[in-house]
Amino acid sequence: MSLKKTFQALSDPTRREILSLLRERPLAAGDIAARFDLKAATISHHLGILRSAGLVSDERSGKNVIYELNLSVMEEIINWIKTLSGGIDT
Amino acid sequence: MSLKKTFQALSDPTRREILSLLRERPLAAGDIAARFDLKAATISHHLGILRSAGLVSDERSGKNVIYELNLSVMEEIINWIKTLSGGIDT
DNA sequence: AATACAATTAGACAACAGTCTAATTGTATT
DNA sequence: AATACAATTAGACTGTTGTCTAATTGTATT
Numbered sequence: 001m002s003l004k005k006t007f008q009a010l011s012d013p014t015r016r017e018i019l020s021l022l023r024e025r026p027l028a029a030g031d032i033a034a035r036f037d038l039k040a041a042t043i044s045h046h047l048g049i050l051r052s053a054g055l056v057s058d059e060r061s062g063k064n065v066i067y068e069l070n071l072s073v074m075e076e077i078i079n080w081i082k083t084l085s086g087g088i089d090t
Numbered sequence: 091m092s093l094k095k096t097f098q099a100l101s102d103p104t105r106r107e108i109l110s111l112l113r114e115r116p117l118a119a120g121d122i123a124a125r126f127d128l129k130a131a132t133i134s135h136h137l138g139i140l141r142s143a144g145l146v147s148d149e150r151s152g153k154n155v156i157y158e159l160n161l162s163v164m165e166e167i168i169n170w171i172k173t174l175s176g177g178i179d180t
Numbered sequence: 181a182a183t184a185c186a187a188t189t190a191g192a193c194a195a196c197a198g199t200c201t202a203a204t205t206g207t208a209t210t
Numbered sequence: 211a212a213t214a215c216a217a218t219t220a221g222a223c224t225g226t227t228g229t230c231t232a233a234t235t236g237t238a239t240t
Contacts, residue, residue: 003106004102004103007100008097008227010097012227013094014228016093020173023174029187030185030186039229039230040186040188041188041229041231042229043187044187044189045228048188060187060236060237062237062238063236063237065187065188074174074175077171078168078171081164083110084110084113084164085164086113098197102197104198119216120217128198129199131199131201131218134217135198138218138219139197150206150207152216153206153208153215153217154216155217155218
């Protein structure tokens, strides 16, 4: 997972909001879509980008596809910032 | 400075490399441009985006314009990640 | 097996981003 | 004040992004 992909994925407000929703618990694609004023197809597209950036994982459960937050990629970002700042203490 | 602007600015590899260059010391726009296979106008454009995202500050010094890294915006990113992870220990 | 529900994929379209060349602005030197 | 140097701005062009509607796939229910 490249930093480019990660930052690009995080640059969209809708995608950041999706991640925030997943903070509490995993959710089905439909449940996520229901929270936005966007078509389900659009949300599916955003979920695809998040998945491809490694920010979420997905698993089918019957008719639904459950999405779950994956925070490990965030480590990469933090490490990159650390190299920039020469090891700032956050 | 919005997260959108910040992440968008960081999503471009050239801009990330510029920030890395500025890690050591402030540099003139021309010195930065000299490190890349891109036209000076293009680099100037990138510097404008970094400035507008608050990631660098600039100051004119005679004929040159000196760019300096500004890390304070990174705090915002880290804080956002922290809210997502519910206070992960990095 | 037929129908319905959940989600994704395909294709179209407007808006935006990264690059270039050419023109412009700002500062210093002669 | 004329010229040269450093940097930015303007305008054009191509490629990418976010959204939509329509069509498709996958799974469950009847």
